[in-house]
Amino acid sequence: MTRITTSILLMTALAVSACSNADRFGSASGAGGAGGAYGANGSPSDPTSVAYFNQTIGDRVLFLVDQSTLSPDATVTLDGQANWMNQNTAYSATIEGHADEQGTREYNLALGARRANAVKEYLVSRGVSPNRLQTVTYGKERPIAICSEESCYAKNRRAVTVLAAGAGF
Amino acid sequence: MMLRLLTAILALVLGHAALPAQAQNGPLRIVIDEGVIEPLPFAVPEFVAENAAAAEYAQNITRVIAADLEGTGLFREIPREAFLSTVTSFASPVQYADWKAINAQALITGAVSVDGSGRLSVKFRLYDVYAQAPLGDGLQFGGATGSWRRVAHKVADQVYARITGEGGYFDSRVVFVAERGPKNERAKQLAIMDYDGANMQALTDANSIVIAPRFSPTGDRVLYTSYESGFPRIYLLDVATGQRRVLDDQPGTMTFAPRFAPDGRRVQFSLSQGGNTDLYELDLQSGRRSRLTDAPSIETAPSFSPDGSQIVFESDRSGTQQLYVMPANGGEPRRISFGQGRYGTPVWSPRGDYIAFTKQNQGRFHIGVMRTDGSEERLLTASFLDEGPTWAPNGRVIMFTRETAGAAGAPGLYTVDITGRNLRKVPYQGQGSDPSWSPLQP
Numbered sequence: 001m002t003r004i005t006t007s008i009l010l011m012t013a014l015a016v017s018a019c020s021n022a023d024r025f026g027s028a029s030g031a032g033g034a035g036g037a038y039g040a041n042g043s044p045s046d047p048t049s050v051a052y053f054n055q056t057i058g059d060r061v062l063f064l065v066d067q068s069t070l071s072p073d074a075t076v077t078l079d080g081q082a083n084w085m086n087q088n089t090a091y092s093a094t095i096e097g098h099a100d101e102q103g104t105r106e107y108n109l110a111l112g113a114r115r116a117n118a119v120k121e122y123l124v125s126r127g128v129s130p131n132r133l134q135t136v137t138y139g140k141e142r143p144i145a146i147c148s149e150e151s152c153y154a155k156n157r158r159a160v161t162v163l164a165a166g167a168g169f
Numbered sequence: 170m171m172l173r174l175l176t177a178i179l180a181l182v183l184g185h186a187a188l189p190a191q192a193q194n195g196p197l198r199i200v201i202d203e204g205v206i207e208p209l210p211f212a213v214p215e216f217v218a219e220n221a222a223a224a225e226y227a228q229n230i231t232r233v234i235a236a237d238l239e240g241t242g243l244f245r246e247i248p249r250e251a252f253l254s255t256v257t258s259f260a261s262p263v264q265y266a267d268w269k270a271i272n273a274q275a276l277i278t279g280a281v282s283v284d285g286s287g288r289l290s291v292k293f294r295l296y297d298v299y300a301q302a303p304l305g306d307g308l309q310f311g312g313a314t315g316s317w318r319r320v321a322h323k324v325a326d327q328v329y330a331r332i333t334g335e336g337g338y339f340d341s342r343v344v345f346v347a348e349r350g351p352k353n354e355r356a357k358q359l360a361i362m363d364y365d366g367a368n369m370q371a372l373t374d375a376n377s378i379v380i381a382p383r384f385s386p387t388g389d390r391v392l393y394t395s396y397e398s399g400f401p402r403i404y405l406l407d408v409a410t411g412q413r414r415v416l417d418d419q420p421g422t423m424t425f426a427p428r429f430a431p432d433g434r435r436v437q438f439s440l441s442q443g444g445n446t447d448l449y450e451l452d453l454q455s456g457r458r459s460r461l462t463d464a465p466s467i468e469t470a471p472s473f474s475p476d477g478s479q480i481v482f483e484s485d486r487s488g489t490q491q492l493y494v495m496p497a498n499g500g501e502p503r504r505i506s507f508g509q510g511r512y513g514t515p516v517w518s519p520r521g522d523y524i525a526f527t528k529q530n531q532g533r534f535h536i537g538v539m540r541t542d543g544s545e546e547r548l549l550t551a552s553f554l555d556e557g558p559t560w561a562p563n564g565r566v567i568m569f570t571r572e573t574a575g576a577a578g579a580p581g582l583y584t585v586d587i588t589g590r591n592l593r594k595v596p597y598q599g600q601g602s603d604p605s606w607s608p609l610q611p
Contacts, residue, residue, distance in 0.1 A: 106513070113446060144353055
């Protein structure tokens, strides 16, 4: 039982560390962490900042139920992401594919992989080098909205482009 | 309860003609059949402690035996307050009239001793009260005192097997994902416990997401998916030593949904690359990987038939998630699910007679079973989110995950029998998901 108690503590720490990893600029729980007037990700009004990418352009696109097709809104966002990455070549990105909870676990992993890949292929088609992009699926393991209603499900069916320092993988 | 022979309770022998309820002359037997839902009343007087060191074990072992039998929904324990006889010696003759008077159809007596080296010994007898005769021979089980629960489960397995004619399932374990925290910050770790929720132990820490552990055919190893590397990858864990290794570590790929072949030497799983997910097989010794499907659709969740010749898996090649059967080494898949809705997570019964699955239809989730050709589909449960069935070693009970809705939603482990009766929550105190039921322990 001691091991389990320890694990609970580690778990709590995990939720924090996901946002404080120095090389990663995810915005899953909002913008940035500590440091500077605008946080580590810079100001959302500075077009070269990660905060600008995450908030002003938008780091995520949403999908319909059981779909991985990019919507017109999504392609507008991804055009912005591609332009930003083409101008800020010191960054690479991990594209996370997610699903809502209305699906079985394995299928949702496969579906999340499709969604992440759809984003990757679009960014590559807009000139971003595939060496700067990698994909990961989380299936339904990491929802951001936790009500069991369509308003939450719609937010969870997403692909998030998470920037990291470094020119490639 | 006028019938001398109880026809009973569950469809254990579905597909066979139901045996007629022959009153008066048969042996003590629950023919598990759809007809009767009346549990068989049994009495289990506290096992006799043959020495002082055995007293506590005698009491606890008797309770576990009674709980095992009652938990099946097939048996009902007669409370001790109703007893007319006491059993103070394992050797003394049974007063059948006293047990018949309280309508005990089965009587279980036993004795426990603990020797100087801390070794536990349990002997028991099962009686058919109305026939006034023992049912089967007396038996003795031994073990370290620390394994007293296993010894109790072995006794209960014998009683269950003698009365139902089916194999038992109590001396078994479940590997699963222990969960904590809200849905958006879920902590997950692999854990193992007895089938009844006792003796829970963690197998991994909770630093990485872990998914869907699967026992090897002998229960000594576990396959699972972990995000330890930052990406979902399949791992192999030795239960006794805790040692683990990643099985397939190609950059740019993700692997999940592993399942052992019945020979324990090969693993089938899903591999995602470039957004497409197909089925692969890995030879554990040589590390050789072969591809089983090559389609732009999702292929995942493979599960072997017990003879290893075929697999069932899910695919959305038709446009929605459906179940397919194909030769285990690849070939032409044949669709077997044709009802309304989507079908996933198929698992072949250890007996080979059914395939359990998760079904989604009109916003509800169900655990169901069907014949291996897709006929005789039967839904056993319905809820906001039921998924991921696993079979008891005797192929007559299914354990699965039930997650409740909303911000406070939490996953729990449940069991149901294959007729849809006896839905119960596994008496494990925490939250859990993705159970995999071991074979009966040796």
